[in-house]
Amino acid sequence: MQDKIDSIKQQLLELTATHDSPRSVLRSPLLRSLYAEIPKLPAEQKGQFGQMINQLKLDIEAAVVTREAQLARVELRPIDVTAPMDINSARPEPLAASKGSVHPLMREISILSDIFNRMGYVVEESREIDDQFHMFESLNFPKGHPARDDYDTFMTEERDGDGEPLIAPAHTSTMQYRVLRKYLDNLDKGEPIAAIVPDRVFRNEDLDARHEHTFYQVEGVYVGEGVNVGNLIATLQEFLQEYYGKKLEVRLNPFYFPFTEPSFEFSLSCPFCEKKGCSVCSQEGWIELLGCGMIHPNVLQMAGVDPGKYTGFAFGCGVDRLVMMKYAIEDVRHFHSAKLDFLRQF
Numbered sequence: 001m002q003d004k005i006d007s008i009k010q011q012l013l014e015l016t017a018t019h020d021s022p023r024s025v026l027r028s029p030l031l032r033s034l035y036a037e038i039p040k041l042p043a044e045q046k047g048q049f050g051q052m053i054n055q056l057k058l059d060i061e062a063a064v065v066t067r068e069a070q071l072a073r074v075e076l077r078p079i080d081v082t083a084p085m086d087i088n089s090a091r092p093e094p095l096a097a098s099k100g101s102v103h104p105l106m107r108e109i110s111i112l113s114d115i116f117n118r119m120g121y122v123v124e125e126s127r128e129i130d131d132q133f134h135m136f137e138s139l140n141f142p143k144g145h146p147a148r149d150d151y152d153t154f155m156t157e158e159r160d161g162d163g164e165p166l167i168a169p170a171h172t173s174t175m176q177y178r179v180l181r182k183y184l185d186n187l188d189k190g191e192p193i194a195a196i197v198p199d200r201v202f203r204n205e206d207l208d209a210r211h212e213h214t215f216y217q218v219e220g221v222y223v224g225e226g227v228n229v230g231n232l233i234a235t236l237q238e239f240l241q242e243y244y245g246k247k248l249e250v251r252l253n254p255f256y257f258p259f260t261e262p263s264f265e266f267s268l269s270c271p272f273c274e275k276k277g278c279s280v281c282s283q284e285g286w287i288e289l290l291g292c293g294m295i296h297p298n299v300l301q302m303a304g305v306d307p308g309k310y311t312g313f314a315f316g317c318g319v320d321r322l323v324m325m326k327y328a329i330e331d332v333r334h335f336h337s338a339k340l341d342f343l344r345q346f
């Protein structure tokens, strides 16, 4: 009888050592067949035989635990620090988790992209590192232009092929040249170039409730035959009224940007106080929201668009600012704070 138990034990241990779900070995028919022997034995042997089987079962259980720990180690290599489980446990179980949600900025970007989509704009992505040509030269900031310094850009220590540092883009206008070239064929087909670029930008700012080093901007570009300032105003007004869900007045003041001529600072009547004055608009009744203008002929020409035949407008608007106004968020730093109390409100 001892021989039979030893033989079965050997088989079960070998099986356990290689099994992918070792605990199932404890339900093996071999083990059950031993229990089935007990009633057939003479009464005086039953007790001893039962003890032997129990000991066998304990040995197999120990082997199962060893095998499970081994499997767990294999599964956890390499360690994923984002794993929602206790990685030190032999049998990791998912940790209790609450349901996440889309970040408010991402959600608002998809809302504003939908609005522009309906107006015939395509949505393009920006990039998080770019060269001086796209950030400056292609936008009519020649080398040495004083306005280059206004952008407080982050630059790499590495140099590109032209011996210049690369840049973490300070505006998504860095995509304007690429967008114009990508959709140049539209113009030959009699269609406009119409694109927005909502994406992340970076500035070396002193941080406070209104300034972040990392934020989001939506660039808009529209080029075609006979495009004028009236189209620019109508487009932005339509967008803002749709976004805030109410009628708004808009106002343009002359401004200066190298890449647009003429250039404007675009204001809208405060969506909260009907121009009476409140804390959101600093009691002004108006909010200076974004920069815009007619694309400079040099910018069009550089991208291969004939400025004698086509005109266009461009605008750049801070997404964080739009969203802060929509929800009366008082501090821009909340967005990247990872504070769950803040994020759970959305």
Ligand SMILES: [Zn+2]
Residues within 6 Å of the ligand: 270, 271, 272, 273, 274, 275, 276, 277, 278, 279, 280, 281, 282, 283, 285, 286
């Ligand atoms: Zn107001």
